Amino acid sequence: MKALVFDLDGTLADSTYQHVLAWQRAFAGAGIIVPAVEIHRRIGMDGNLLIAALDRAFSLGLDAAQRANLKTRHAEQFAPMRREIRLFCGAGRVAETLEPLGIRWAIVTSGTMADVAALLDAVHADRADAVITGEDEAESKPAGHPIARACAKLRVNAHDAAVVGDAVWDMLASREAGSLGIGVLTGGYSREELSSSGAFRVYRDIAEFLTRLEEIGVQAG
Amino acid sequence: MKALVFDLDGTLADSTYQHVLAWQRAFAGAGIIVPAVEIHRRIGMDGNLLIAALDRAFSLGLDAAQRANLKTRHAEQFAPMRREIRLFCGAGRVAETLEPLGIRWAIVTSGTMADVAALLDAVHADRADAVITGEDEAESKPAGHPIARACAKLRVNAHDAAVVGDAVWDMLASREAGSLGIGVLTGGYSREELSSSGAFRVYRDIAEFLTRLEEIGVQAG
Numbered sequence: 405m406k407a408l409v410f411d412l413d414g415t416l417a418d419s420t421y422q423h424v425l426a427w428q429r430a431f432a433g434a435g436i437i438v439p440a441v442e443i444h445r446r447i448g449m450d451g452n453l454l455i456a457a458l459d460r461a462f463s464l465g466l467d468a469a470q471r472a473n474l475k476t477r478h479a480e481q482f483a484p485m486r487r488e489i490r491l492f493c494g495a496g497r498v499a500e501t502l503e504p505l506g507i508r509w510a511i512v513t514s515g516t517m518a519d520v521a522a523l524l525d526a527v528h529a530d531r532a533d534a535v536i537t538g539e540d541e542a543e544s545k546p547a548g549h550p551i552a553r554a555c556a557k558l559r560v561n562a563h564d565a566a567v568v569g570d571a572v573w574d575m576l577a578s579r580e581a582g583s584l585g586i587g588v589l590t591g592g593y594s595r596e597e598l599s600s601s602g603a604f605r606v607y608r609d610i611a612e613f614l615t616r617l618e619e620i621g622v623q624a625g
Numbered sequence: 626m627k628a629l630v631f632d633l634d635g636t637l638a639d640s641t642y643q644h645v646l647a648w649q650r651a652f653a654g655a656g657i658i659v660p661a662v663e664i665h666r667r668i669g670m671d672g673n674l675l676i677a678a679l680d681r682a683f684s685l686g687l688d689a690a691q692r693a694n695l696k697t698r699h700a701e702q703f704a705p706m707r708r709e710i711r712l713f714c715g716a717g718r719v720a721e722t723l724e725p726l727g728i729r730w731a732i733v734t735s736g737t738m739a740d741v742a743a744l745l746d747a748v749h750a751d752r753a754d755a756v757i758t759g760e761d762e763a764e765s766k767p768a769g770h771p772i773a774r775a776c777a778k779l780r781v782n783a784h785d786a787a788v789v790g791d792a793v794w795d796m797l798a799s800r801e802a803g804s805l806g807i808g809v810l811t812g813g814y815s816r817e818e819l820s821s822s823g824a825f826r827v828y829r830d831i832a833e834f835l836t837r838l839e840e841i842g843v844q845a846g
Contacts, residue, residue: 418660418661420661420662421642421645421646421649421661421665422646424642425642425643425646428642428709429709432709437711439639439713439714439811439830440639440641440642440813441641441810441811441812441813444642444813488649488650488653490658492660493660589662590660590662591662592661592662592665592813593815594814594815594817594818596815596817596818597815597817609660
């Protein structure tokens with residue numbers, strides 16, 4: 405294993421539940437009631453895909469203007485909650501843990517730069533070998549393309565990289581790219597949901613993962 | 626099967642995610658960072674037990690004054706979110722579905738009357754045969770006592786009743802009381818988490834459950 409690709413929301417930063425409420429409020433503002441759990445299980449897709457998935461699941465028949473409006477409303481609802489988002493235990497130590505081991509690393513998020521800029525600073529993303537945000541890729545997770553792109557930037561074959569994420573969409577993207585999928589429980593998916601979506605291992609949080617890197621084939625420094 | 630005992634938050638009403646943020650903000654206000662998922666998986670216990678469980682899990686060493694303060698802060702944080710809580714599909718039809726079948730029903734919630742009063746109105750709890758709130762029982766779920774008390778009020782043996790809930794705590798309480806546990810996915814627990822906690826069946830939501838009552842031994846009217 406030569407490189408690690410990290411998801412951000414729900415994996416490094418505790419933002420999933422705020423995103424759930426921001427989306428639920430965005431839909432409610434358009435007069436559409438969506439159960440929170442249905443949103444929760446679609447967090448980690450990019451916003452356009454999340455809207456399209458809920459549109460299909462609940463036969464909403466949204467037009468392009470309504471979809472754009474929902475994205476705007478979500479951004480408005482989420483913005484005031486940004487300041488309460490905290491990193492998970494261990495998320496601030498990714499760089500200092502991986503650098504001595506010679507492991508290259510990247511962050512691949514479906515989030516917008518407006519929502520993730522402060523979090524990227526907090527996880528020392530300036531020390532990452534690649535950072536891909538929602539703006540960078542026409543095709544976002546659960547497609548494998550952004551993972552493949554990150555691996556290209558890291559100059560590793562995707563087969564020599566592991567994707568660390570909290571959502572089944574991370575596992576799906578990892579599989580499509582040909583990387584090893586590693587789950588963390590911090591986004592609210594269960595161990596079984598992640599395992600049955602292809603996670604090779606599931607850890608409680610990023611802190612536990614960083615203490616067990618040898619379990620995925622990273623050699624101790 | 627002669628009677629059904631329903632949980633409220635996460636089962637009839639879509640309030641779990643608001644409670645998660647209200648508790649997280651309550652802890653943050655006391656300078657304590659708790660990951661949202663750790664709160665989520667303890668929702669459905671009453672507030673004192675939730676605080677005690679997190680105190681133990683994170684070795685917080687909270688004293689009585691701090692615990693009381695956290696409960697107060699949670700109530701303050703949750704209050705402004707009450708108005709956005711909606712019932713799940715089907716939750717408003719419990720009374721009209723069960724009455725023609727001769728099935729008695731109760732609601733057993735760990736919530737406080739202040740938080741659940743409007744929701745009880747919305748689910749026509751005045752037509753329920755018993756309603757037990759957090760104030761009514763010294764010993765709340767996951768203990769079986771409030772389930773046993775509801776069954777006594779319904780004048781059924783607990784073995785002839787099913788408990789319908791979204792949390793593993795509902796399944797644990799159901800088991801202790803000797804009732805059949807039935808899970809719904811609307812609180813954000815996974816199918817496997819509920820099944821492995823003893824749920825006999827797991828339904829997507831209360832609406833699906835009400836269309837499949839014969840699967841738990843309720844005879845069609």
